Amino acid sequence: MYRFWHRIEHIYWLLLSLFIRCFTRVYKKRILCWSYYYTKYSCNPRYITEYLLKEHSGEFELYWCFNKDVDVSKLPSEIKVVRWRTWKYLLILNSSAFLFTNTRTGLWKSSFVKRKGQRYVMTWHSSMGIKKIEQDAEETLSLSYINEAKYDSSICDLILSGCKFRTEVIKRAFWYDGEILEKGTPRNDILFQDQRELKQHIFTQYNIPQNAKILLYAPTFRKDMGLQYYKFDWDDILTVLEEKFGSPMFIFLRLHPNFCRAGIDISALCQYERVLDMTYYHDMHELLCISDVLVTDYSSSLFDFSLLHKPCFIYATDYESYDRGTYLKLEELPFPLALNNAELLDVISRFDKEKYENELVEFNKRILGSFEAGKACEALYRWMILC
Structure with missing residues (x-):
């Protein structure tokens, strides 16, 4: 019974998202980010955000989405916060030109259906790893995750790569044949800076x-x-x-x-x-x-x-x-x-x-x-x- 009502809830928010879309347009300088499914201000989306705030201040309108119980009091003041599964979240989701996440969006969880004018960048959450992932570890993954991953890759515009080895993993295992940016991992930029x-x-x-x-x-x-x-x-x-x-x-x-x-x-x-x-x-x-x-x-x-x-x-x-x-x-x-x-x-x-x-x-x-x-x-x- 729980699963039935859980699915009904997913469908409700997805339909509501599509309805709200009818009354919004995409803003070319609006960005929406989230990390680890709305739980943290961290990883690649964080470092992309802070680079834009420092090097291109005022050029973009930056939004982050968090679960309702996540403390956001220490976020940079320039960041605008939306809470997951609220009207405002759906409004920003459907009007942002760029979406950055470090995990799969998950159609049912995010209610995200990409529209014309939007670019979805999947930054992932590692530069290179030992453990097998995605299709290379398919036998360890649930069918629901595999279906979500395939859909996610189909709407993705760009995946970031930190090394040649990871590029080959993306091509082979991510159910993805789109563009790969081979310029490093945003969160690793900090490792090249003075942190005293x-x-x-x-x-x-x-x-x-x-x-x-x-x-x-x-x-x-x-x-x-x-x-x-x-x-x-x-x-x-x-x-x-x-x-x-x-x-x-x-x-x-x-x-x-x-x-x-x-x-x-x-x-x-x-x-x-x-x-x-x-x-x-x-x-x-x-x-x-x-x-x-x-x-x-x-x-x-x-x-x-x-x-x-x-x-x-x-x-x-x-x-x-x-x-x-x-x-x-x-x-x-x-x-x-x-x-x-x-x-x-x-x-x-x-x-x-x-x-x-x-x-x-x-x-x-x-x-x-x-x-x-x-x-x-x-x-x-x-x-x-x-x-």
């Missing part, structure tokens, strides 16, 4: 000594949403890190946004004085910028963080049974690999910075073919003005 002020701000906010260093632990999700894959011996890890890098260490725990949406209690993972739960922190890339070491598993943050040439380690306790599959074998990547806590302690203690950097350069040249140069937002702007 940001670091000082975050350290002050969380009472972290200014001489401390940060290990960011940011694994991706599993289909069963279990927490058993992420257990650390925090005492031992911190001891080894401090011996290796010579500074007081703190750990930022950052789980995947899917845990936020599912409302899963992760407090058991961070019951330690110097482990801070940053899962709900608004933007992952700010954390990457100020961190000194990254530990993850199959997350695309590996390749983002490697642009900083800082130590990155793979901690994959379920490598042999991982349910999504991987594009590349973990042992062939330039990042030291550990399958259990003891191995992680070992690879950290034996870390060779020179060897690591040489292997990074070779891997990028031979496998990835990165387009990242800190100019992705600028390239997208140039594409927009030609539309």
Whole structure:
């Protein structure tokens, strides 16, 4: 019965959207954005927005859509906010010339049916990833998602790519044969900028000594949403890190946004004085910028963080049974690999910075073919003005 009324609700909002369209027109300088299904001001849409605000102030009318319970008090004042599934949302949805999202729009969820004069840019939420996605992982996806993804790709005008490897994935797996902008990933532009002020701000906010260093632990999700894959011996890890890098260490725990949406209690993972739960922190890339070491598993943050040439380690306790599959074998990547806590302690203690950097350069040249140069937002702007 719930599913029946849920579908009726979807149909109601879609029909209402089409009705409102009859009384609106498309404004060439109006932009609507959302991130992670209206839950965050983050990721590629955020960095596109802030680039436009800084470099092209006043040129565009910028709207963001959020769920009704999302706090928007800290947004830049130039951004206009609409709430999902309100009349105003439907009005802006149907009158914006550009729509930027980092996930699939979802016809039933967004009520978005593209009209003449609109351009939909799907920025996605990674530059390059190990785990298989979209059609390459079709057996793990629901039929409803596959149908939505195919529809979404059919109305998409542009997808962004951060490297040659990702371009080939888009062509093969995204049910998409349209234009791909091979100029980098907007959210990675920040990695090429000076972030000392940001670091000082975050350290002050969380009472972290200014001489401390940060290990960011940011694994991706599993289909069963279990927490058993992420257990650390925090005492031992911190001891080894401090011996290796010579500074007081703190750990930022950052789980995947899917845990936020599912409302899963992760407090058991961070019951330690110097482990801070940053899962709900608004933007992952700010954390990457100020961190000194990254530990993850199959997350695309590996390749983002490697642009900083800082130590990155793979901690994959379920490598042999991982349910999504991987594009590349973990042992062939330039990042030291550990399958259990003891191995992680070992690879950290034996870390060779020179060897690591040489292997990074070779891997990028031979496998990835990165387009990242800190100019992705600028390239997208140039594409927009030609539309």
